[in-house]
Amino acid sequence: MEEIALTPVSYLVLGEVARHGSATPYDLKVSVAQSVGNFWSFPHAQLYKEPPRLAAAGLLREEREETGRRRRTFRITDDGRRALAAWLAAGDSGRTELRDPGLLKLAFSDLGQPGDAVRLARGQAVAHRAQLEVYRQLAALPADAMPWSLRRTLELGLGYERIAAEFWERLAADPGLIRAAAPPPDPADA
Amino acid sequence: MEEIALTPVSYLVLGEVARHGSATPYDLKVSVAQSVGNFWSFPHAQLYKEPPRLAAAGLLREEREETGRRRRTFRITDDGRRALAAWLAAGDSGRTELRDPGLLKLAFSDLGQPGDAVRLARGQAVAHRAQLEVYRQLAALPADAMPWSLRRTLELGLGYERIAAEFWERLAADPGLIRAAAPPPDPADA
DNA sequence: ACTCACACCATACGTTTCGGACTATAGTCG
């Protein structure tokens, strides 16, 4: 029963296991991909590493098939439930992190050709429309397909994507929003 | 002149140096913190590691003070400008990554006490209002305080924060959006 | 003029994460 530090992914796993009663890492991978994975990105390999780690700390219980694929199935323990409840009850929540390559590129678009920004905007508009559609499909599912809490997050996701799609479309359509390249205020230089 | 892989942070540094003509890592740290850092998070130590790396690849030129703090000042080279231009011209842009601890917690709120979600929502509302205000201050700066491209990104940031603030406020105010805790193996749901 | 305190600036470093390549097992279809 080791002491371990619990990261957001730890709670994600605890929560997901608690919700489904039991889960294999692959189950997690699949279910996370279209729910909570949309606003907490991380490599799927984590879902194979984290549960055994939580099991070692006594927060999950592990059962392993003795045959074939030797799947590992995890269930939450009372300690795990307590840890999850404590996290949920804590008001804080840490700083949110965003990494949007499109926005990054846009930020420096003044250093490129005017056409660059337009092309970027068109691409981003398509991408965000697509994601918006994904969310729409999920939101169209019957009420009992997901817990209310997950549906709420979906609503914010929908809001984000709608704003983003409109933003990039406006940018792609209105040349006035994109100006000519401005050379850096630097005379002597390589 | 080594071959190196260029990451988003590489372009961020190239762009920032190109824009200002020259910069020390600290200059970058300060200017990034209130501009592009808002949608591309990373630890500031990177800004001390990346420029020398780019210099080794011939994309930046380094000058170091011989005295006192021995500050390193970087300027972009023609190769650097070419690399930056190529990146700006490329339509793609990589997958956007989001890590929002608040949204993560909300997603699992059905496993906690009803009060948890309300408390969370209140905290998030305050945090997003604050960030919204930061953006508003930046947006109120005179037109020549930042390039048009950066202003555009600010507008999307403003949009995101407004949506988020409204979302969390609605959640905090309307108990109907938050239901009682639902035990996992329960098929009946509202 | 001195010095003390604080803000500014810079980097080192142990730990964790990244992310993709790779392997293995199960199911399916001709």
Added chain:
DNA sequence: CGACTATAGTCCGAAACGTATGGTGTGAGT
């Protein structure tokens, strides 16, 4: 039955993380 595809799981070197920590300039107070 054999070949192909989808499912499921693992590995590992490279890169990023993020904080602790230690210099350096400056100016306020005496």
